Amino acid sequence: MYLILTASKDTYITNKIIDNNFRAKDANVGKAGTLDLFKLYAESISGSNTSPKELSRALIKFDLQPLYNLTASNLDLNASNFEVKLKMYDLLGGQATPSNFNLVVYPLSKSFDEGIGRDVSSFGDLDSCNFITASYATGSTSIWAASGANSSGLLNSQDIDFITSGNLGSEIVDLGSSQNFIKGNENLEVNLTTVVSATMANVLPDHGFRISFSGSEETDNKTRFVKRFASRQSSNQLKVPQLHVSWDDSRIDHHNDFIFNVSGSLFLNNFQRGNRANLVSGSAAAAISGDDCLIIKLQKGEFTQYITASQHSAGTDSTAVAGLYSGSFAVDLHSSKKTNSKINQVLVDLFNHSGSITFDEYWMSLDESVGFYTGSLNIKPARSTSYSNQPSDLHFRFFNLAAEYSHTAVVTLKVFAEDLAIKDKVSKFPYAKKSIILSNVYYRVRDVKTQEIVIPFKTTNNATKLSSDSEGMYFEFRMEAIPADRSYVFELLVKDYGLNQMFENVSANFRVIS
Template sequence: MFKSIKADKDSYITDKVVSNTRRTVSNTGNAGTLDVFKLYGASFSGSIPNTEKSRALLHFDLDPLRELVRDNQIDINKQSFWCKLKLHDVYGGQPTPANFVLSLFPLSASFDEGVGRDVSYYSDKDACNWISSSFGVNWIAPGASAGGFSTSSVDYITSSPNIPVTEVTQTFKTGTEDLLIDVTAIVSATLSKELPDSGFRLSFASQLEADQKTYFVKRFASRSAFDERKHPQLVFGFDDSIRDDTPNLSFNHAQRIVLYNYIGDSLENLTSGSNQAAVLGSNCLFLMLTATSSLGSYTQYFTGSQYSYDAPSTAFVSGTYYSDVTVLRSDQYIANSLSISGSVKLTPVWMSLDKTVPYATGSVLQFNLPSSTSARSTDRFTVSVNNVSEQYTQGDLAFARLNIFDQTTPYVKVVRLPVELPGIVVKNAYYQIRNSVTDEILIPFDEDKKSTLVSNDSKGMFFKFDTSCLPSGHSYTIDILIDRNGIKTRYPASSPNFRVV
């Protein structure tokens, strides 16, 4: 899943000299930009050149992330979780430095945003500013300059018990690049309460602030900018894909069978015993595969567990269980069945660990011999994304089905009525979402952390996408990437266009 959170506070503080006066109590909380600069020698105190600086402050409401952690939809301690701060450059022809480094630290002290907007004369007075973080509360050192360990009395945090160095940086070559910086460690530590939830401080790297050069001006869009697409974002992702091998079951190697326990429209945990205790955790149930026919009988038991997105993990998914099974072709019943029909049908029964209480009986599973000794060629695939609505409200969680039809399938039944051709399941398929007019990519393919990896169940392939990442008032389309044996093929505009309002 790929999601984003918008800033709920941002501003920048400065000690810039205007008309021979340092504007240390000026506020820019309602300005349209976040300006990060450093001036050297633009003004003087007598014969001594002044150094004038600015630092941007940002805060994001992390409650949506906390809810995901609470609901076991995400484990912030696992490798698939990532989080990045994204700021959009708003270069408009103004002077811009090149070859510089911006530095980001977590704030120790919270700040008030303020309502100032004058960025010419810095005449609007409010908190936060260079002197105070909020109304009546001063920074430990002017300009939020006091840094140190997380338990110390400081303005920003340089280290904590589990993070030796909290600073993260980005190098800008031309000066017009957007900022996209990894804050996974900081956000994870904030959610675990190792760090305070106070936000971020962004400035030029300390060595640049201390040298005798001018860097003017690196300008980002603020949350007050007119263009919603440019607002600061905390973008994050995690692998919430589910692999279910039910559509492609075969022999002699481990395959995953998944149980979804729906009560009405919601997934609920299985219960056991007179006290209806929930069936939870790893190794909490058995899956029995069984069959009886004129050829004899077959029964095998496999250990099952509650599903977790990033195993091994304690963030278990409610009402979802799995078992990794291996059915051996050498078994006498299996061999006899294959000699007659070329396939074997087994009934799955999920049951208690003492094998006395059946929880659920699934649909008959069919195990087949491999139909081909060669890999399918992706150039014969017809790819379509279905179940996409014409319109979504921003913040909706949408569900889509991915159909991949292999044109080399030897037999396709032709009928009069329109049908969806039966699709195949591939393990490495990813989606991305882009603006259908400008081609701007809002949700990119994520092959590294797999936050856009497509899932599959007994009905085929599917994925969910969060429209909070998609600015309202625009149309979008979905692209698909299929990776088979290292050969990657893109299928642009695989979905109909849809609009977010």
């Protein structure tokens, strides 16, 4: 799964000197189209000080509710493949840009108001937040512990504005994330996985982030003007500040790609009138749920193997998924060869003769008195594939992609794959052509108008990996992950059977509307 959360509020605060007369400490720029970071040295006069320092710091907040909504069904915050990155996009407007500097991001300890100011020239709009005040509500003013939101300390410390480190469970960890800008025009991309995970676990406060030059670069005698990012007020919604959240939610069913001596997984889905529902058994129609609640029986002649299956779980709390069961196991031919059993020898002889074996597959209650599904499972040797040779002319179709979706839509998109190099079998009767199933296929999303990649191929943690079942390949996509009122196209990357092929514009165009 790959989600993009956009900022719910952002601004920057400054103590810039205006006309060598006063500092704009009470200025607000919450509705400005940019987030400007700068440090000025001896560029103005402040009273008798002929070498004053002026600076700005950015503040940004994201609404994490879309992630909270998924922790009970899809998102496991403790999974090693869970990743969160903050991305902010550089804006080049012909202005000078500093080089070879560092920006650091820390979680805020205090909430802030975005405000309605937009004057970034004379900083004449007064509102909170600003360099002195964090927020204002119902006649009560909350000021920064140190002007410029500059008081730092350990988690749970009193009178601090941002948190530099804290004990998140077993040890003190640094909560800062930094990036070096060599040329100065790079985008910001830092990993915030630890901070966001701790925030969603209610260990850290959910107040957003402070972004600034590193400590020494704020205090040295050097001017750095100006590092400019797009704010959430930008007219280009592809460039607003974003949290890119990704994790592996793929489910790989090996019904069509099970091989001997290697562990694979089988899944069983159960629906009642179109909705997921647990299997029931017995006169009391008791729901079948939990661990080791079913038996999978594989049978070929006199050979039988039993496997226990469990209700599939997902989410941070390993919540059981209604109507979904799975079992993982291996059928070990090597072990069979070491026995003198006549039954196992017949199985080995059958394998040597045909190169694969088709077993009868039964999903049953633990006492084998009730059967829920009967099918077959063809198991092949590891050296074989599902095809006569490696796929050489792959073709993909999204056969349930609509032309338009609402921004709140959650869809399961099905992908059909075929190798056009393989000749269709000749038959006097019509038959349904089955999709090729590949183990490692990834999607990405491209904006049709700008041709920019909005969601990339995410192969490092399998966040955009396609799932598979007995019918083909699919993936769940949440339209809220991409900006509304734009058109997009899906593209695919195949990293399978020794291949590393990219398929551009493989789907039809589709539009997301607000």
